[in-house]
Amino acid sequence: MRSHDVIVVGAGIVGVACAWAFACEGLEVLLLDSRPPGNHTSAAGMGHVVVMDDSEAQMRLTTRGRALLSAFLAEVPAGLAAPIEYEATGTLWIAEDEASALAVRAKRDAYANEGVAAEVLDRSALRAAEPCLAHDLEAGLLVPDDFVVYAPTVVQALLTEARAKGVRFEAKEVVHVGPRSVLARDGQRFEADCVVVAAGESSLGLIEVADLENEQRAAFDALAMRRRKGQLIITERYPDFARHQLVELGYLASAHGHARASVAFNLQPRATGQVLLGSSREYDAADDGVDQDVLYRMVKRAERFVPRVTDLQVLRCWSGFRVATEDHLPYVGPLWQGSSLLLACGHEGLGITTALSTARLLRDHVLARPDTSFPIEPYLPTRHTVVLTRSSTSGDARGAD
């Protein structure tokens, strides 16, 4: 049987990005997925490429991811079957009232610390920048370098590039993965020096626990991911309706909503001229059906910020599942210290933004040339398990606090 340098399981945006990054270094990569590449969660989301500042680690991952994706798109080959939908919208964070206006400044400072351009807009500047907004909104923060893509065509472009560099894609459903081997549903076994599991929500379920030793088992048991359903609404074409990706800065929202789902205002002008409206968040939803109650609340919330939104005709509503870890950072790196079984999953609502920075972290880890300005430690799957740091010299504890 032929052995590969790397097998990547899952051809969502994260898996395809990893395959591409390894191939760029001359490694021989096999990419497996049971679906056509990019057709699962990566085809369900909004494609907002955005710097987020919830934690230092998240800030770094999103900033890097945004820069890498931007650079990749600048060099995308012409002649793709479908053009990349790209819209340089920036992000306009909107504060509803005076209290959240304070948060605007805090956010600006946080961005400035990381060298991310951001500009505070007062009431009138806000209205001038985005005429569709309600007139009583307090302030805004414009992040000019954020942008919007259509993820399935980004996946297509990454895959085209990856294939040109020798990545082989095979349509296979994987049933088990071990440190150096992968078993497909049809009984075929593939071997490699290392295996990257980027199978989205299915990732942890694919790992063969019976093979694990005690400490490895402990590391594995410490991992947990939950699905958070999100609903979206797409409208007809209204090209001049909005200029920026609009997002509410809802720092004053109550933390104890007992309702099944919470909603936040999120409006995105697409390159097609359509308007994409988000978004909701719901843990442990029973199915992926569109819930009218949630839709209603999303529209209601959007109307608060953009009153004319009710004039738009909606074409389609759908839902998708984000895959979340407890601390909202993805699992990137070996399953346990020194393992050749690597995880790249749990990107929650940011996987489009962070696919390329994830790939960069994994690449540098596998090639053993860590980048001190972008350490992998906060994202390691072992960040919660102190047991394993015993024999390790790396700072796994960072994620545990």
Place this chain on the structure above:
Amino acid sequence: MERIDFVCDGHTLSVRPGVTVAAALLDAGVTAFRRSVSGEARAPLCAMGTCFECRVTIDGVPHRRSCQLLCRPGMVVETATTVTSSLVTPSLVTPSLVARPEVGPTIVEELHADVAVVGAGPAGIAAATTAREAGASVVLIDDNLQLGGQIWRHARAAKRPIPEPVKKRAWRERFERAGIKTLFGAAIYDAAGPTRLFADLEVANDGERAAVIACERLIIATGATERFSPVPGWTLPRVVGVGGLQALLKSGLDLTGQRVVFAGTGPLLLAVAAALREAGGHIVAIEEEAPFARVAKLGASLLRRPAKLVQAAALAARTRGRVHYGARLQRVEAVGTSLRADFVTASGTSRSHVADWVAIGQGLVPRTRLARLLGCQLEATGAGPAILVDDEQRSSVAACFAAGECTGIAGVEAAIAAGIVAGLAASGRRAEAMRAARRARRERGFGRLLERSYPARQGVPTTADDTLLCRCEDVPLAALAAYGSSRHLKLKTRCGMGACQGRVCGPIVAAALGDAEDRVRPPLFPVRLGRMLAAGCEYDSRDELSRGDAGDHDAVHGQ
């Protein structure tokens, strides 16, 4: 005689009451109703509200389907006529909301009934009437403005009077006597299970209305749409569906002296050609793709069904000498203000016809979107997937019945027979329903015969690669070769993502790739968000909006 005056692109038009905006605009010579995303001029194709090619801006509201709306005094219509095609970019031609007047709050009506019937064609009329006569309270809902569905479409606005079919008259009178609540101009756009339906009344032209229908049992009688096969030029204005041409005639389009070529397959070709002649139009040719031998076999089997034979003979007499068999439409080209349609026979000989209109159609496709939304199981038929029903017209979903063409293409008699069964079964008359089911089975047999004689085309259409497949998003046929499934094609090329949501391209793609269309998601029809908000107002009193908590990034910014 009463006239209605309105303004279109700065000109005043004057029409008879009851004429649709699409018919009025076509009569006035408008060819660019809208611009496609790549800048092509587009005009009505289906005339039944499913292709979205007829969209115009009305009173400042963009994207309105002109084939579904009646002309109103003083309305202001804007088309894409004024924009020259060579310069267009989508953002130049897509209307903006700038001129949108303020609209009042939406009024929501709540209706309750034992049985709700969606679709007021022959099947729906028969179902609603029978259920009501059996004692159930019934509401009948249709997005058209009058009773009739497709074949029995109301023809009050026709330029030359079209007599009401005898059978329709009988059923209409019985329907009216039964006393059934109707909701016309109402598109069911969403449902919370079969017993709670949401209707948008925008089509009804009477302001901001929405309705919520609560029922014990639902009968789906949503009929069929036309199947098309892309050829170069099929997106040109005045290339219309065969059924579409008939609908336009009935909604006021004046075809006196107009030359029409009919191309495609199926019994509809002859029926509509005959109607055209009665309306004073000129049949240039009827090009039936099926070879003569196969259609003759159907004729022979009709010997056992005298009524059908008489119908067929009458049609043949009215269209005699104009029917050609066995040639396929290759392309349509604009030649001056006319259209030239080129055909090739199986043996390779070609011929062309010049006309004002080209009517195309490849038969019918069961209309199953509402059923799919509700999770009803489908079954494969020659015409495409249809709602699976048992002898009592029950679907696989509890409390949900279906009848008529949405359960398989079998003609008007079969639709009526099945409607009767559904009406009886849904109102608890099971024994009677079982008796009526025997008749329905016989009628369906005839439908199968039709299917075999005019089979729907399978496989990848064999025409130039840059011929458009998806008319909403302008995706070329070439894309079919690059992606293996309907869903993959859609995600990567936007094929089927546009306004019509795959109603036109979906059946073509599914037949070519041999798989199923992508799943149905709400809304079933584009609906104004404000309308959706109003229909959902029952939620208002429930829990307060719970919003994202502070530390939770994607609730706050909400990806």
